[in-house]
Amino acid sequence: MTGATGADQPETTVIRRAGEHALLVETGALEVSHRLDALLRADRPAGVTEIVPGPATVLVVAPGADPLRLRSLLSLLARAACAPGAETSVPERTVTVPVVYDGADLAEVAALTGLTPQEVVDRHTRRELVAGWLGFAPGFAYLTGLDPVLHVPRLSTPRTSVPAGAVAIAGPYSAVYPAASPGGWRLLGRSPLPVWDATADPPAVLTPGTRVRFRAVPG
Amino acid sequence: MIEVLASGPYATVQDLGRPGYGHLGVPRSGAADAPSLRLANRLVGNPEGAAGIELTFGGCHLGFSAGAWVAVTGAPCPVELLVPGSAPRRLPGPAGPRPDPGAEHLRNTRAGMCAPFWVPAGGRVRLGTPTAGLRTYLAVRGGVDVPPVLGSRSTDSLSGLGPAPLAPGRLLPVGPALTLPQITVDAAPPRPVTSRVLRVLPGPRDDWFAPGATAALCAGPYEVSQDSNRVGVRLRGAALERVRGGELPSEGVVAGALQVPPDGQPIVFLADHPPTGGYPVIAVLTPADLPRAAQLRPGDTVRFRL
Structure with a gap:
């Protein structure tokens, strides 16, 4: 992830x-999306109904707001x-x-990464991840900061059903499936949470x- | 209690949805043509956000175990009111489920669109196929009182939140009407529910497209595809060419957004759209034209105007 707190930020926010x-x-x-999101939620401007952070943006829906005033306020907050x-x-x-950690794809992820299954678990539990944004389904968080060694492609054929609580990885992300749904991510295990x-x-x-933080527990 | 006798092709309970949960991956949902639901509610003295029934291509048949005021708005369709005839020795109906009186005992009267009408206990309302538009709304005084999920009774077809779509045999409770204001409107003037020309504002990602792409979008026409639903209106027409390669990082999208997947054929996002998307949005419908887009039928052609 690139830090954007330095001098490389443009003077005015787009x-x-x-x-x-x-x-x-x-x-x-x-x-920066998270900080702007937090600033907006802490002191929600009048008329704002939705604040949706993304990896490089924050969407602000405000049917009742004066767009010019909101724009200048957002510009100030984004700079802060x-x-x-x-x-x-x-x-x-x-x-x-x-x-x-008894997921159906744990062995294959180990094979793809050249690690043992235990090393996959170690690398998945060692780092602190950050919930970046949610999408795909209610409560489905894209967890960022995954160990680059664990970056594996999605399944070429998604499963028609992944159970609720499945813990999975795909590309640079990890996730916990909030409910049963179709899914193309590789399953490492399941969480009772x-x-x-x-x-x-x-x-x-x-x-x-x-x-x-993921923590390995016995099944 | 309302009993669903026939649901038509697709019918759901809808109110004004679940705003404020987009950051948790929850679609807003709610009536696809919100002004029509609001109008139906006003006509029966409900708060505008009360839950009603959204029909797709009409075809719904409902039985009322207790008397109720009802109004029908949106895509205009034939409205039949079947009331129990003066069969001998029928006692005044208690407010609870009763044995099916049978269609032969029902007297067929006509009711209209956009005007409140009284359905007596044991009466039925039958809605035909709309003559124009796609989605018809039925409001009942007191509102459809199914349990709310995250503050809304809407069926979200994308995430599955809210009640299941209507099916024959389903019983829908009606909320209390005692404290509601009196009904003061006889009828609302009929208005066209759809339009073949929809206005758009360019952006937020029009810079991902070739210089002529917005002009191509507005040159049209686009045809509404069969696989349109409450998530979006899929269009077929001139492909909108992208100049920027690569992937757009996932970002928040609004209802009315024209999202363009790699095949260049735009999708107009409706009520159940995903709150974030990874394809660039070339333009967004004006708020007034979003409900009109929700009334487009498969096979309709539509044009866009800046």
Whole structure:
């Protein structure tokens, strides 16, 4: 991941129009997206109904807002989010995800990476990951910061059903499947920790910016 | 209680959806043509956000165990009201399920679009195939009172949140109407629900396309494909050529966005669209034209205008 807190940031933030009711702020980096997201949630501007961070953007939907005022406010906040030292302003949340490493693709991932299955587990549990953004399904977080040795391609033929709680990797990401769904990621194991509960507040456990640690547990 | 006797091709419970959960991967969902649902609710004295029924291509048949005010809006279709005839010695109906009175005991009267009408206990409402447009809305005074999920009773066809689509035999509870304001509107003026010309604002990713791509989009026409649904209207027409290669990092998208996959054929995102997407958005519909897009039928042709 590239740090964007230095002098390489442009003077003015690019803010694109996404229809009459939304603005798309170019942050250039995930950490900046998270900081801008946190600033907006801490003091939500009037009329804003959705704040959706992405790896290099934050979408702000505001049907009731004055677009010019919102644009200048977002420009200010984006600059604050880029400023050196801004990271201290974001409250950090860490979630430990227990995993039974008995996934159907563990042996194949070991073969693809030239590691033993135990080494795959070690590399998956050693680093702290960060929930980058959510998509694909409610509660499905793209976890960034995966050990580059574990970057493996998706399955060429996705499974028609992956169970809820499956812990998987694909490309530079890891994920915990929040519910049973089709899926093309490689399964390393399963977690007893539910990451989605529609009756909870918030319903997703792995919200953007959450730090995530996997821990091997016996099956 | 409303009993679903026939659902038609596809019918769901919809309110105004689940805004505010996009960052958790939750689509907004809600009525695809929200102004039509709001109107139906106003006509029966409901708050605009009460849950109603969204029909796709009409064809729905509903039985009412208790009397209720009902209004039908959106894609105009024949509305039949079947009321129990003056069969001898019928007691005033209690507000609970009763034995099926049988169609032979029902008197067929006509009801109209965009006007509240009273359905007596034991009555039925039958909606035909729309003459124009795609989605018809039925509101009942008190609202459809299925349990909410994340603050909404909407069926989200993409994520599966909310109640299952309607099927014959399904019973839908109706919420209390006692505290609602009186019905004050006799009828709303009919208005066209769809349009063959939809206005767009360019961006946010029009710079990913060849210089003439926005002009090509507006030159049209585009035909609505069969595989359109509540997620999006898939279009077939001039391919929109990209100049930037590579992948766009996943980013938040809005309803009404015209997302362009690698084949160059745009998809207009509707209510159940994924909250983030990885294909560039060349333009976004104006808010007024989003519900009109939701009323396009497969086979319709449409043009875009800046």
